Structure formats: C-alpha cells, structure tokens
Amino acid sequence: MLHNTAQASPALNVVALVSVGAHPSSGRARRAEQDARAVELGLRLAGEQLEVLHAGDPQQPALRSYLGMGLQQLHVIEQPAQADVISALHDYLQDSDAQLILTGSQAETGEGSGMLPFLLAEQLGWPMVVGLTEVEHIGNGIAQVLQALPRGQRRRLKVRLPFIASLDNAAPAARQSAFGPARRGELLSHAAEANPDALLSESPLQPARPRPKRLKIITAKTGAERMKAATAKASGGGGQIIKGDSPEAGAEAIFKLLVDEGVLR
Amino acid sequence: MMLNTLLPILLFAALALAVVGAFKRFAMWRRGKPAEVDWFGGLLAIPRRYMVDLHHVVARDKYIANTHVATAGGFVLAAVLAILVHGFGLHSAVLGYVLLAATALMFVGALFVAKRRFDPPARLSKGPWMRLPKSLLMFSASLFIATLPVAGILPAGFGGWLLAAILLVAITWGVSELFFGMTWGGPMKHAFAGALHLAWHRRAERFGGGRSTGLKALNLDDPQAPLGVEKPTDFTWNQLLGFDACVQCGKCEAACPAFAAGQPLNPKKLIQDMVVGLVGGSDAKFAGSPYPGKNIGEHSGGPHLPIVALDGKALVDAETLWSCTTCRACVEECPMMIEHVDAIVDMRRHLTLEKGATPNKGAEVLDNLIATDNPGGFAPGGRLNWAADLDLPVLADKRQCDVLFWVGDGAFDMRNQRTLRALVKVLKAAAVDFAVLGLEERDSGDVARRLGDEATFQQLAKRNIATLAQYTFKTIVTADPHSFHVLKNEYGALGGHYRVLHHSTYIEQLINAGDLNLGQHQNAAVTYHDPCYLGRYNGEYEAPRNVLNAIGIEVREMQRSGFRSRCCGGGGGAPITDIPGKQRIPDMRMVDIKETSAEIVAVGCPQCTLMLEGVVEPRPQVKDIAELVAEVLIEAAPKPSVKRQPAETSA
C-alpha cells in the first residue's frame, strides 16, 4: 500500500481522537469507521509521530484494531462509561502541544451527537473544520486543506494552526488493521477526573430512527436528463446570497428561511 | 597406465567435493526454523518412498518414468561400481561386465532424456537443464569405454594416450555434473535434495498412500513473535530442503489455473525463487517460463531479506502470492512432493497478520468475518432466513441428532439457498434425524485462513468447536467442501474431531441403504466438475459420480477431471483478492465443460456454483448434485416401481 498523498511533515503534532465503534449489522464493537479515517490521515501526515487518544475504558479490546494500523501505542484517558469526556479531553489536550486534532464526524456508539469536536473547539478556542478530506500543505503555521461538500465537490480552505477537523466518509479509507501490531501495541492509560454527563443521566436513551428523506421528484424523460438530475447540484431556485448587508439583515434573512422551512415555529 | 592412476584421483576428488558441498547445502537448509523430523527412520524410508510414493506420481507420465528408472538406476549402479572398480581398483571381469551393463542402461536412458530435450515443452526449464542429457551421455559413454579393458573386451592400454586423454576429459565433465554438481547446485541437485526431502518431508503422512492437506496451525501464543514467513529463513528448514528438491519439470506450471489465466503466478518459478532466496542472488539465471507479465532478472533476495516488498521489488511480488486459488493442482502433480500451497499461505500470513496488506476486498471480508461471522457482513441474525418456511430442527432445542447439517455461508446467498433447500428436501425424504446449528453456526474460517488471517480463523474455529461441544451428533454433513475440509482436517489441531461427510457421500449412503425413492433423469447430457476441496483435498471422486449414476445420469467426463480437475477459480480467497490476468479461470473451466457438449454441469460446491454461473450465457446450466437428486425425488410414492418423469423443481 502506498500512502504518499501528503508529505509527512515531522514537525507537525497531530492528535487523532478515536472512539469505540459498532458494526452496523451486528452491533459488535470495532474501530469506528470515521475515527479510523482520522487515524489514517494522521498517519499520512505525521507518520510515527501521530498520537492517538481515546477517552474511556483502556481494557476495551476493540481499541486494539487502531493499534493494528501500525501504531506503537494508544493513549487512553480513563473514563467511566457514562462520563462526559469533553473536559477530560480538554485538560489533556491543553497541556499537550497538539497542533492539529483529527476525529470522526460522529461516534457510532453512545450519544453519537457529533457535538464533541465542536464543544472541544469551543473550549480550546480553536477553529473547527468539518468534512476534512485532505491536508494539502502546511507551512508558516497555516494549513491548506480540502473540505468535502456534497456531490463530490471540494472547497479549499486556509486554516491557522492549531485547529480541530472532523472527517467523514469522503476522507481516504483507513488501512487494514493487522493482528500482529494490534496485539503488540500498547494501551497507555492516564488517570483523569470523571465528569458525570448531566444530560445523559437525566434523559432516557432510545434507539434512533432513520431520518425520513425528502422526496425528490424527478420528471426526467430521457436517460440523459435522469443522469443530470442525479448528479447536478440541487438548484433550489429560492437561494439567496447575502453580501455586504448588516449582520442584522443577514440574521433576519436566515431566521425567515428557517421559519419558511418549518425548522422554527 | 595413465588412466589407472588418474581415474581414482578424479573419482575421489569429485566425491570429496560432493561431500563438502553436501555439508554446505545442509547448513543452508538448517538456517530455516526448527522442525521435528524422524532423522533415522526417514533416511531408512527413502527407498520405499522413492520407489512407491514418488514413482506413483512420476508414473503418470510413462515416458519420463521409464526414462528416469533407466537413467537413475543405471547411474546409481554405475557410480557405486565405478568407485569400486576404478576407484579402489577392483579389476574383476564380473564387476566390469555389470558396470558395462549399468552404463549402457544409463546411456539408453540418457538418450531418451536427450530426445525429450530435443523440442522441449514450454513447462520444462532450459539453461543448465539442456546440458544435463549431454553430461549423462558423456558420463555413461566414457565410463563404458574406460571399463572395456576391465571386462577384458579390449586390451589394457588400448587407444594409447590420446583416447585416455579424451576419456579423462569426458569423465571429468561427467563426474563434475553428476557427483559434486549434485551438492553444489547443478541440475543433479534434485537427486541429493530430493532424497533427503523424501526422508524428512514436513508431511510424512503423505507417504504410503496417506493424505495430508490441512494447513498447519500457526502458533499464536507468543505476542512478540513475528507471524508468518517474511524471509526465507522463516520457513522451517525442511520446507527449504523441499524447495531445493525441485527438478523444474514444470508439471505444476502446466496444471496451475492462475498461470493459464495469465495471472502473475507460476508455481515452478515460485519454488525456484525460494531457492534463490535460500542461496541469495537474483532470478536472472532462471531458465523457465516467467510469472506472466513479469520480466525475469528484476527480482532478487537473500536468506535474511524480506521476500515481499510492499513498495518496490524484492524476491516475489505480493500479487504473485495472492493469485493462487489454493487448488493444490501443483502439489498433486509435483513428482518431488513439494508443498507449494503451504509456502504461499505461510507468506500470505505475514502479509495479512503483520503488514495488514491483504489486497482488494480482503480487508473488508476479514473485518466482516470478525464483526459478523460471515464474509459478506450480513446481520448474523439472518443466517436462517433461507429456511424460514422449512421448519428446520435446531440443535439448541433438540440437543442431539444423527446428522448435523452444516449449512455454511451459502445461507446468505440466494443462488446457494436453492441448493440448501434441495438438500433439506432430500434429507427429509429420507427421514434423516438431522438438525442445524442455526444462528449458532459461524463461518468455518476457511477463507480467513487462506487469506493468511490465522488469528481470525482460530477465533472462528474455537467458537465453532465450543458450540459443537455442547451437543451430541454422529455425523456432520455439509454441501460446502470448504467447510467440509476445514471441519474434517483443520479443526483437529484446535481440538475439534468430527466425522464429516460431504453431501454427495451422504446421499450415496442414503441411496445404497435404500432410504431414497428416486426417479431417473432422462437423456440428460451432464458433466461433473470436481471441486478442489472435495477431490484433491479429500480424495472424494467416486461418491458424486455414483450418485449421478444412480439417478440415471451418465457423466460425460471432461479431459481434466478427477485429480486433474481444473479449479473454478473460487478457492483461496482468489475472487476476493482478485488479481487481474488475461482471462478468467471460470471462463477457462467453462470451455472445458462445453467441450463435453453437456447441457448441465453438476457441481458439489457453493463456490464452484457461483464461479461457473458467473460465466456469461449461453453456457450449460449449473446444478448442484443435491438439486439434481431433489428433482427426481419421488416423495411418499406408494410403490417404488411406478416410474415418473422428472417434473418437480428443486425449490
């Protein structure tokens, strides 16, 4: 396998945050798909220097499948199952010299709200990039990255280090996890204070139902038209670009849209 | 006289060099990992193993078998006598005559060797091997002439110094090739290494008509030990010895489906590359067919160098290893009883377990096996959906039964569900006391193991063994030869010992016991495709044919059938690693099938079913034996004498 899309810059301190995933059809614990992609990108950027971090149970065997990607060790901040791990992660990361934190967009187990990178970025006071697919270049404390947009589009961004980025399925697939390195790698646990998750302890959990999809009515008659409908950008004719207006006017327009769409009532 | 003084010197010098070479070669093999062998018993068994077991394979090619007996027999006799007569100067006329006869025999054999070399088939290696018949002729002819005076046919000193000089040169050539060439790496090395390989073979069970086809379990106990074979010295020493025994006859190459399909694999070259790795150097001197699509002379290695480099070139490219379907055709054909499949899987183990480099869908399939116990990643709860309406007895309820029906992963595949349902119909019709494991069954681990993931194989196997240990049953019956092989031959090393039958064998037993009331197929043109894992792996060639005969089918045999059956391309995870070639193996097999002008090809394996049905139409229909039997099943017919046309369908 070749991993040469990005040039490894040895000076860069990259941390990948990983969680324990669940296989979609069996529910068995495994490495989380998107988090594994974060490790993959981290390995391509920082090679051996990559630090991989998990907050939870250091005995969890599924963590070994991250080690199987070729890591020497994986750091685990010990946290009980129901804890809110944000502050533990924050404390750990603030003391580290991390410059780039990579993680998946959404965990496969637990709350899976996808809020963790946002809350962490807020606490650290760092910028946050969603849907990172590639780090093209890093220099002078600025990273040039590609962000995934729907339908295979990419947006090029320049972000000042340090920052947090979340990866979704547009990022390069994770390399295979091998049994030998998985077994030999070390799980290093760090003690930390546990913070009970107030929300989780008060509210009941129930299985999620898939969000209903909006029906897309295609009236195409020819194959070419259908192809176009399937691939073209959604052309909501009602779109509106607000530029140069006052923030109040902008907020007004967004508010109106949310009411029109039934998001706010 | 000049000859009488120089010949002994020559002979003993050549012998001494041979002994030195033998020790050097032996030391090379011993660089491999330790292996338990029966040192002395093995040596004693060489003659029998050579004359019975090895000859059994060689005798498939009468021409070379007779040639070899004459040449090798003549040579061994001539060499011993030459040492006595010319070495120790035992100039007895009787010995002289026997020596003359031996050299004459050898000369005749060598003529036939030369004839085969006149226009050699592509599978044979050229290079030094083209020289060998000349060396043999030279040795036998010159020794013959030099012995004439001993026998008293010619006066001593006949021909003067000129003839003596010519004879000396010729004998020097001969003994260089035949005495120390044997241990210094010439073509005659096969005799020396071959004999010792027979003595200390890694699968001694194969001799005396035995069968040993299960892969050897990898010891996973030591977390620090690197897994699989990375460098030549990671093979056991007797594996290295085995590679060295290769005669480059290319029988394996001619049988290999991957080679024929233009995939970058040639089992003969692979074995020779292992020899290059053992000694160190490049493959530039290899004088046979290359790996299709790969030039000779670009790869090199050494005993302590990695065999495969994932970026760049080393001794062997990874795709060569991943092209193999583990069909065992090479092992079956090899006159030196070399174990190609063991070597390939050993190297795959390293790539998968240490490097995480299983190509294409490999990683996904292994992840699925770990997370869902089936290669497709289907929800494990759906394992019995194919039988939702069949009301199958489940062993967890029954606790005991006669026949445990091992369903296999065909359960998740719509095509193979038809076969499974047909088999259930047959079992029910015969009122067999059977049950399935249902959701407790897991993949047998076959594919994980062939992909080199020994860890996942052992996990699955141990769990299956633990499940099976809870229940009482007499026999396991399965329609999947891969599960059959693994349960029968590979679970034993992990503590699972069962009586396992392929469904064709079991149906044959039911028919013989009169438990099935069967009609006849009328005028069907049917051929039968032997699955590798049933035939070559387990020696079952008869039962499927007997079952087909019993339902009125006369099998139109393909040219390559029985132990020579060509693989469908579906084994060893080959469809998963999917290494491109010039054509597809199942297409080639379908050509074999069409040559018989059969309308139906009977199969006995879910993998073969899928591979052969994947060939584009028009082509013969693909039907499992169970389906063919179910089609003519007369259920609860009052009188067995009433003949009925085959009108039912299987589902």
Ligand code: SF4
């Ligand atoms: S491996 Fe066996 S069959 Fe193949 S060339 Fe060598 S001796 Fe012949």
Ligand code: SF4
């Ligand atoms: S097992 Fe089959 S595919 Fe593999 S090398 Fe041997 S003949 Fe070729």
